[in-house]
Amino acid sequence: MAREYPEEFSGTALQAAVAxxxxxxxxxxxxxxRLTEDPITxxxxxxxxxxxxxxxxxxxxxxxxxxVDTLRARRRGRxxxxxxxxxxxxxxxxxxxxxxxxxxxxxxxxxxxxxxFWTNHFTISMNKPAVMPLVTAFEREAIRPNVMGSVHDxxxxxxxxxxxxxxxxxxxxxxxxxxxxxxxxxxxxTDLARAIxxxxxxxxxxxxxxxxxxxxxxxxxxxxxGLLGEAEExxxxxxxxxxxxxxxxxxxxxxxxxxxxxxxxxxxxxxxAPATGRRLSRLMAQFFIDDDPxxxxxxxxxxxxxxxGSARGMAEGLLASSEAWTETQTKVKTPRDLAVSAARxxxxxxxxxxxxxAMRAMGEPPYQATDAAGWPIETAGWIAGEQFFDRLDWCxxxxxxxxxxxxxNAIDCAFEAVGGLLRxxxxxxxxxxxxxxxxxxxxxxxxxxxxx
Amino acid sequence: MKGAxxxxxxxxxxxxxxxxxxAAGTSRLSLAAAPTDKRLVVLDLQGxxxxxxxxxxxxxxxxxxxxxxxxxxxxxxxxxVVDLNGFYGLHPAAEALLPFWNDGQLALLPAVGxxxxxxxxxxxxxxxxxxxxxxxxxSGWLGRALNAMEAADTAVMAVGAEGxxxxxxxxxxxxxxxxxxxxxxxxxxxxxxxxxxxxxxxxxxxEAVAARNTRLNRxxxxxxxxxxxxxxxxxxxxxxxxxxQALSESEAHRVAVIALGGWDSHQDQGALVGPLPxxxxxxxxxxxxxxxxxxxxxxxxxxxxxxxxxxAVAPNALAxxxxxxxxxxxxxxxxxxxxxxxxxxxLAPNARLDGRFLAPRNSLWxxxxxxxxxxxxxxxxxxxxxILPNFGDTQRLEDVIA
Numbered sequence: 001m002a003r004e005y006p007e008e009f010s011g012t013a014l015q016a017a018v019a020x021x022x023x024x025x026x027x028x029x030x031x032x033x034r035l036t037e038d039p040i041t042x043x044x045x046x047x048x049x050x051x052x053x054x055x056x057x058x059x060x061x062x063x064x065x066x067x068v069d070t071l072r073a074r075r076r077g078r079x080x081x082x083x084x085x086x087x088x089x090x091x092x093x094x095x096x097x098x099x100x101x102x103x104x105x106x107x108x109x110x111x112x113x114x115x116x117f118w119t120n121h122f123t124i125s126m127n128k129p130a131v132m133p134l135v136t137a138f139e140r141e142a143i144r145p146n147v148m149g150s151v152h153d154x155x156x157x158x159x160x161x162x163x164x165x166x167x168x169x170x171x172x173x174x175x176x177x178x179x180x181x182x183x184x185x186x187x188x189x190t191d192l193a194r195a196i197x198x199x200x201x202x203x204x205x206x207x208x209x210x211x212x213x214x215x216x217x218x219x220x221x222x223x224x225x226g227l228l229g230e231a232e233e234x235x236x237x238x239x240x241x242x243x244x245x246x247x248x249x250x251x252x253x254x255x256x257x258x259x260x261x262x263x264x265x266x267x268x269x270x271x272x273a274p275a276t277g278r279r280l281s282r283l284m285a286q287f288f289i290d291d292d293p294x295x296x297x298x299x300x301x302x303x304x305x306x307x308x309g310s311a312r313g314m315a316e317g318l319l320a321s322s323e324a325w326t327e328t329q330t331k332v333k334t335p336r337d338l339a340v341s342a343a344r345x346x347x348x349x350x351x352x353x354x355x356x357x358a359m360r361a362m363g364e365p366p367y368q369a370t371d372a373a374g375w376p377i378e379t380a381g382w383i384a385g386e387q388f389f390d391r392l393d394w395c396x397x398x399x400x401x402x403x404x405x406x407x408x409n410a411i412d413c414a415f416e417a418v419g420g421l422l423r424x425x426x427x428x429x430x431x432x433x434x435x436x437x438x439x440x441x442x443x444x445x446x447x448x449x450x451x452x
Numbered sequence: 453m454k455g456a457x458x459x460x461x462x463x464x465x466x467x468x469x470x471x472x473x474x475a476a477g478t479s480r481l482s483l484a485a486a487p488t489d490k491r492l493v494v495l496d497l498q499g500x501x502x503x504x505x506x507x508x509x510x511x512x513x514x515x516x517x518x519x520x521x522x523x524x525x526x527x528x529x530x531x532x533v534v535d536l537n538g539f540y541g542l543h544p545a546a547e548a549l550l551p552f553w554n555d556g557q558l559a560l561l562p563a564v565g566x567x568x569x570x571x572x573x574x575x576x577x578x579x580x581x582x583x584x585x586x587x588x589x590x591s592g593w594l595g596r597a598l599n600a601m602e603a604a605d606t607a608v609m610a611v612g613a614e615g616x617x618x619x620x621x622x623x624x625x626x627x628x629x630x631x632x633x634x635x636x637x638x639x640x641x642x643x644x645x646x647x648x649x650x651x652x653x654x655x656x657x658x659e660a661v662a663a664r665n666t667r668l669n670r671x672x673x674x675x676x677x678x679x680x681x682x683x684x685x686x687x688x689x690x691x692x693x694x695x696x697q698a699l700s701e702s703e704a705h706r707v708a709v710i711a712l713g714g715w716d717s718h719q720d721q722g723a724l725v726g727p728l729p730x731x732x733x734x735x736x737x738x739x740x741x742x743x744x745x746x747x748x749x750x751x752x753x754x755x756x757x758x759x760x761x762x763x764a765v766a767p768n769a770l771a772x773x774x775x776x777x778x779x780x781x782x783x784x785x786x787x788x789x790x791x792x793x794x795x796x797x798x799l800a801p802n803a804r805l806d807g808r809f810l811a812p813r814n815s816l817w818x819x820x821x822x823x824x825x826x827x828x829x830x831x832x833x834x835x836x837x838x839i840l841p842n843f844g845d846t847q848r849l850e851d852v853i854a
Binding site: 082085086087089090093125126127128129330332353357360361362363365368370380383384385386387388389390392393394395396397398400401425426429438441442445446447450451 | 527528529530531532534535536538544545547548550551553554639640642643645646647648649650652653656657659660663664667683684685686687688689690693724725726727729730733734736737740
């Protein structure tokens with residue numbers, strides 16, 4: 001017999017449902033009961049003393065090993081390199097599956113969603129062939145260890161990472177007045193500098209001029225990757241002979257000639273700028289709460305940021321705002337969110353490959369954003385036009401399959417997945433459905449499951 | 453093969469019965485027992501599959517210009533295809549197929565035709581299903597093959613109204629499930645009721661209905677019928693799992709036909725992202741699921757992926773593609789010897805059929821003939837005389853079955 005709809009849900013039961021739905025990917029069976037005693041404390045604990053590399057990610061190769069592999073393959077000639085690429089891609093897809101499994105199965109759901117936020121904010125993509133093998137290593141090495149640190153450490157780790165230097169072409173950037181530049185006539189590549197200013201920090205509202213971009217590119221010139229046989233083979237390398245010479249003036253600040261330290265000083269300036277903090281706070285509020293979040297939520301996040309430019313402070317500030325805990329759901333789940341939440345609701349969080357399939361089918365192939373801006377933070381676009389039917393169709397197909405399991409009960413599944421967010425009208429429709437499959441399909445299609 | 457044990461589990465319940473499985477969109481699954489230990493799955497892509505949208509012949513000098521806004525980028529470019537052999541590249545949405553290529557278990561059959569140059573679905577489907585022009589009462593080629601294998605008296609599950617490739621197979625049929633399209637419509641209506649108090653989703657639902665109606669209203673009747681209620685994103689993985697279960701070691705079934713609608717991409721099909729790539733992802737997932745679930749019998753398995761027609765080379769005014777002639781077919785399986793089978797006719801306007809269509813340089817029936825003879829063990833004489841009489845002279849592909 002299916003559960004009756006309760007007279008009422010206790011306040012903390014409702015808060016627990018919000019905690020799992022909004023700050024995690026969605027509840028797995030048993031989660032809401034576990035969170036109910038003290039939801040706020042329980043979510044805060046999901047970012048305290050967390051091992052940034054859960055079990056599925058422990059044994060994946062690091063960037064140096066992957067890059068050395070690529071560099072060696074390149075030496076073996078065209079056909080061998082093509083074979084390497086095909087095999088490397090299959091390995092990269094396996095690593096992506098492991099990351100999706102890790103995100104879906106971690107008990108530290110809030111941490112995992114912060115990782116997703118920052119990984120998307122500092123997008124690199126498999127869609128660039130040279131970066132394809134490295135996308136998950138970038139997350140493991142630059143993002144995960146720093147999401148609970150300072151924005152400055154995070155930004156520095158991201159910009160220094162070989163994957164980012166390759167993705168945005170800084171490995172080819174040579175100061176025109178450097179030793180190498182004067183000898184070869186090579187020049188700056190501004191892709192990374194532009195992304196740092198326009199995407200990673202100040203953003204489009206930041207009054208960025210082309211001069212700022214060129215200056216930052218000069219400050220970062222010589223930040224490249226060591227080639228085979230070099231001491232820094234497959235790792236970050238600073239080449240002083242590629243670095244633009246002379247003192248520079250960046251955003252009103254005098255930067256004396258100091259080689260590698262110039263770029264670090266510029267990133268420090270950007271990471272600590274109030275404009276950066278304001279923008280990141282808004283993006284985080286949009287990612288977790290609503291496309292148009294309440295100002296008080298942004299303020300709470302920004303308060304956390306001002307504690308020394310702290311990414312940890314931002315996360316804690318998000319939880320501290322009462323509006324962040326509203327039970328009104330207005331944020332459309334991305335394909336990633338929907339696929340992972342469905343996997344968790346069905347107890348299939350270990351199936352990373354299945355989650356990857358679902359994301360591709362719904363239009364968000366994992367780790368394959370089409371440019372450095374990443375996937376849109378505003379999610380209403382994911383249900384535009386007939387794409388909405390594709391999403392509902394995917395939900396129906398999953399329900400047809402999962403709902404056919406012997407003994408499966410869709411209403412039990414729904415209460416475990418969204419708890420007190422389950423509306424009585426959805427419950428009633430599920431009760432009168434023709435089959436468990438249809439009841440589950442209705443639940444997956446319902447507002448309480450489509451939104452967070 | 454009398455006395456074959458038929459699964460009684462779940463949806464497959466009912467020995468000897470014919471039931472309809474799937475049935476949400478135009479999709480359905482048919483199963484047949486047969487006296488062989490080999491496995492054959494046919495993924496019947498209904499509506500005319502734009503195979504070039506999945507396997508891009510980027511090495512053809514005319515490709516980028518011919519495909520215009522639908523052209524995918526080359527493997528060395530950002531957002532490019534995944535290189536297969538220096539000429540063909542795989543759409544990244546379908547990258548779940550890459551391991552099969554790497555393992556030599558994916559065969560590309562480029563520029564295949566079914567025997568007619570007509571571009572309406574009714575004619576093309578008749579040729580594809582019957583290996584002939586489909587006179588009234590004509591049987592499907594796979595139905596004839598099963599009869600030739602003396603698979604009679606075994607259950608052929610499923611079927612829908614006409615029976616498609618399996619039409620004419622000797623089997624009992626009882627009943628017929630309800631109209632699949634109205635079943636899907638009814639589901640959508642029940643979903644819409646859930647959105648009454650959620651303006652965001654209610655508006656999205658209405659917008660989706662309007663977008664679909666606008667698209668369907670632009671189509672000719674023949675195309676509209678081919679589109680009706682296609683639901684591959686949901687159906688492909690689910691039907692693949694059902695098929696794999698029925699074809700697994702412990703069950704009697706040996707042949708499965710999974711019909712998947714949703715390929716008649718007349719409008720806004722998308723190149724790197726969009727409706728077609730989402731469907732390619734679902735198709736690739738279905739193949740990956742079949743391989744995973746059939747692992748114990750994988751070396752005895754062939755999956756044929758084919759459609760009744762290809763699509764016009766160039767995009768139309770609505771950023772889709774019109775019905776075409778030459779198309780793509782694929783074979784995947786442990787019993788498949790991977791590679792490219794068949795010459796590429798070229799995409800330059802003067803190489804095309806009527807200046808518009810990929811020339812059907814290769815015959816789908818040469819691949820089917822190889823499957824019937826080298827995989828299912830039918831004799832050349834039976835294949836030529838009884839199963840593919842209209843293509844008796846067609847040479848089978850000699851090496852495609854491992």
